[in-house]
Amino acid sequence: MKKGIHPDYKEVTVILSDGSELKTRSTIDTKDGVYKSEVDSKNHPFYNKDQKIQKKAGRIDRFNKRYKK
DSSP states (O other), X not given: OXXXXXXXXXXXXXXXXXXXXXXXXXXOOOSSSEEXXXXXXXTOTTTTTOHHHHHHHHHHHHHHHHTOO
16 A cells, blocks of 8 residues: 555444444544444334335425425
C-alpha cells in the first residue's frame, strides 16, 4: 500500500437503536470512537415486515397531495 493516501482504520463502537453495542474497525470519522445507528435491521421496515404498511401510507399521502382542495 502507498503511504499517506489511506484513511485511518481504527476501532469504533457501534450502538444500535435497541441499545446493544458491537465493536468493529472502520474508517468512519468519529470524535469519541462511538457511532450511534438510527436505522438497523431491528427497526427498518424491510426487515420487520412493515414494508406493506409503509407503501400504503405513501400512496395515501400521494393521493391526498394530488387531490387536496
